[in-house]
Amino acid sequence: MSVQTEGTDTAGEPAVRKAPAPASRGEDHAPRPSSGRRTATPYLLLLPALLATLILLGWPLVKNGMLSFQNLNPRQLIQHLTEWNGFDNYQEVLSGSDFWHVVERSVAFTAANVVLIMLLGTLTGLLLARLGRGMRLLLMLGLVLAWAMPVIAATTVYQWLFAQRFGVVNWVLDKLGWHSMADYNWFGSQFSTFSVVTLLIVWQSIPFVAINLYAATTTVPRELYEAASLDGAGAWKSFTSVTFPFLRPFLYATTFLEVIWVFKAFPQIFAMNEGGPDHLTETLPIYAFVQGVGNQHFGVGAAISFLTILVLLAITSYYLRMVLKQEEDEL
């Protein structure tokens, strides 16, 4: 529990802690309770949050784990029967090829979305920083509208934009000379359905990245740019040597959040086409839901949920390790 002073953090990992936010300043010098004596106060303050999380999140997690070892179908559910069946559910899920297809699909889907979101979001954020006030407000307004749209409403709107008949997208494509698209059914194939879902998710996620990234760039000290330009750095060089290092912690953290959010995306896919056509756009959360609730194989569904959580932990483990390390450095 060594107290590290600023600047001695040589962990090498980009310290998210050292975020541009002046907010972190106060904390770096976080004072001990003035008297220095240990009290129960912090624990009491944390108790409600901890209890709420443990009971309402921890309990379902444990319950989910227990259900995954049970033979639980409508009969058992209605009659409140508990029939343990060991690893049968896991064996059933893991031995079939469906599960692994869904895992691959989920990972590819998450990767594609997050790359698009981070790339386009960063570019949009940097554009915001370059614009004059009026134009910036205009673009901000557009971003905020997309950001604030409730997911289900946005999904419904996209169904309308991409509707086979009278959908405006097909009309535009037809007018652009792509006549075979005039009556195209976007929800008829795996790739096109995923394209619409991806467009929807990217459209709704860019604003979070762009606006917050813009806010972060405003905290980059001017002197750094001046120094860079004195050294003869051009626009690109000053981006790579000043802006990017400054934003890196923010980018790491945002990527992590986006990975979680995209991976867990449920209503966008479910409300768009219920994982269809032919189960081909089911990602892990949808698969768990369709198998568990839709087909009423509750035990199997619980096993899939548990495996889903493991996959999520695996793909975020790098970042989690980084955070663990930082928190360690800080104390």
Add this chain to the structure above:
Amino acid sequence: MKRSVFGRIWPNATAVILFAGFAFPVYWMFATSLKPTGDIISEDPVWFPTDITLGHFGRAVDADHFWTLVANSITVTVCSVLLSLVIALFAAFALARMRFKGRRGFVVTFMLAQMAPWEVMVIAIYMLVRDNDMLDSLVPLTVFYAVMVLPLTILTLRGYVAAVPKELEESAMVDGCTRTQAFVRVILPLLAPGLMATSLFGFITAWNEFPLVLILNKDIEKQTLPLWLSQFQTAFGDDWGATMAASSLFALPILILFIFLQRKAVGGLTDGAVKG
């Protein structure tokens, strides 16, 4: 010279194109909801509604149980946001201002909780809620939504609390305030923007939540608007006017709230939530 003119044009041109791209779906939702059906199902899109009708809104509002569901959604959302704010405020204060054994453990716990895959735990939650005879009730929804937004609320608020200079609190205490008084009188007012920002995100999460209410509340009188909207779409599939009117009604409160509060929200997340 030429270059600088060019240099000024392209960011602005890109900005206008991007604005159009981001705003269009929202515009198209409202525009469709106001057009007479003949204009909606026309071979060439009617870009600007000239012949405005409120009939679609009428059909959406007259749909069974609409107002009950509005009341349910508002109740659940407001209660869950308030609940999570109060709980989070205590926790955020401890995490931002105090040093104690296990602090890291708490932060990591909330970071992990932020990853909670609620969407895949619906079966377990259903069983727990059923075994406590709480199906078709707004209470479980409220508490679950509160806990769903709790981690992000705590981590964001922590940043805001940390941003308040420690000296302000100390000088209040020198002036004879207790720590609690100093908190309530000095820090809390300064946290107002942070509270608004965090509640905005909580608001959106709770207003949007779909899988839990889908499985927990079968009684239509106890459902919420997202479920209504998704079912409305299924039922009124080809009636895009009514569907877009329903979507507009559902989206409008959040859009308004967001445009008012957005400026306060921006930056707060960078400071607090995302850095964990």
